[in-house]
Amino acid sequence: xxxxxxxxxxxxxxxxxxxxxxxxxxxxxxxxxxxxxxxxxxxxxxxxxxxxxxxxxxxxxxxxxxxxxxxxxxxxxxxxxxxxxxxxxxxxxxx
Numbered sequence: 001x002x003x004x005x006x007x008x009x010x011x012x013x014x015x016x017x018x019x020x021x022x023x024x025x026x027x028x029x030x031x032x033x034x035x036x037x038x039x040x041x042x043x044x045x046x047x048x049x050x051x052x053x054x055x056x057x058x059x060x061x062x063x064x065x066x067x068x069x070x071x072x073x074x075x076x077x078x079x080x081x082x083x084x085x086x087x088x089x090x091x092x093x094x095x
Contacts, residue, residue, distance in 0.1 A: 032057055037083050038069065042076035056080055
């Protein structure tokens with residue numbers, strides 16, 4: 001059973017570590033696109049503010065994630081969501 005240091009939360013907490021950022025950058029250069037987006041969410045319900053702060057990719061072995069953070073929030077919560085195409089309401093096409 002994997003230890004707590006291999007959980008997605010631990011990966012998010014390590015994203016401020018320069019060594020982890022370097023490793024994630026190498027993963028990005030291989031050509032993989034992020035499959036998850038990280039958000040800092042403050043507030044609740046319809047008044048919540050979702051600020052994008054990074055991205056994540058599943059590891060090749062499927063046992064964890066590589067995480068790249070552009071910011072690390074001091075308040076609110078971090079939410080990791082699957083990236084899905086959105087429909088552009090003005091033009092009726094996927095964005």
